[in-house]
Amino acid sequence: MPEDLKTYPRERLAELFRCMVMVREFELRAIEERRAGLIPGFIHSCVGQEASAVGACLALEADDVITSTHRGHGHLIGKGGDPRHMMAELAGRSTGYCRGRGGSLHIADFDLGILGANGIVAGGIPIAAGAALAISMRGERRVALSFFGDGAVNEGAFHEAANLAGLWKLPAIFFCENNLYGEGTPQSKQAPVTDLAVRAEGYGFPGIIVDGQDVLAVYETVRQAASRARAGKGPTFIEAKTYRYRGHYEGDPQVYRLPGEMEEWRARDPIPAFRQRLLEAGLFDEAALKEIETGVQDQLDGAVAFAKDAPLPEPQEAFQGVYADTHGDLVF
16 A cells, blocks of 8 residues: 555545545434434444445445445445435435335445445345346446455355355455454354455455555555456455444444453544544645535535435335336336
């Protein structure tokens, strides 16, 4: 990874920072609105994992596709998701991305290349492998990236998808956000290896470990993996070592944390660390970064208002989007 930030376009650095701030503040605002009663159900926030989500998504091209997880708000924002329609979806409103039917765990937007978040652990991995197969069969130079957590690497769906992707040299990126816990189970009690990336070797493609708290390290690693995939050299497994600062879900008592662990990872918070690097490089001053942060808050104020003002779906629309017509298109 280039250490000199001046090798990057200023606009790209600003977008990396803005996106990370947006992910963090969106999650905190969603938690607040859930407590206030706007958002029903569970929220699995990705506070702390912003660098892995944003660095990976911004390294992709607009027509590349991703699959996401139950902790996927950051992936959607990184891929260009509109916070208004995201907040409306979390609130179960008809103006949400899935018209209020998907909620926090199942947002999708095919126009943005977001093939869906998934409440099933490892559920999005074979979907991404299938997308990569379609891309390969069409002779396109696109890439399919699947986000998943450390627990998913122990699921059969991961191994089946990785095996086929390696065999057929599919243009896929398997991106593991290893936050050390599968719900409340430490990785050490669910896998016999410390570095999950070594499992890629058994399927014939590279496994790379990256600091998931360093947005530029993630960005460069994914860019290289995407370039490899576009060149027909097959998939890459990327293991981003990261950490979530909140529970598995909001309300999780988190009794599984080790003493001092949270403080250690808080000291490596990706947003203030990147903010400081931008200031020290002399590319941004305090006023410029503050303007970005204020703009994010204003945008989120608008997103919450948008969700509150949006109508709930009509009961008679419950089966819309469930069945396809004779041409294979969903009926809305």
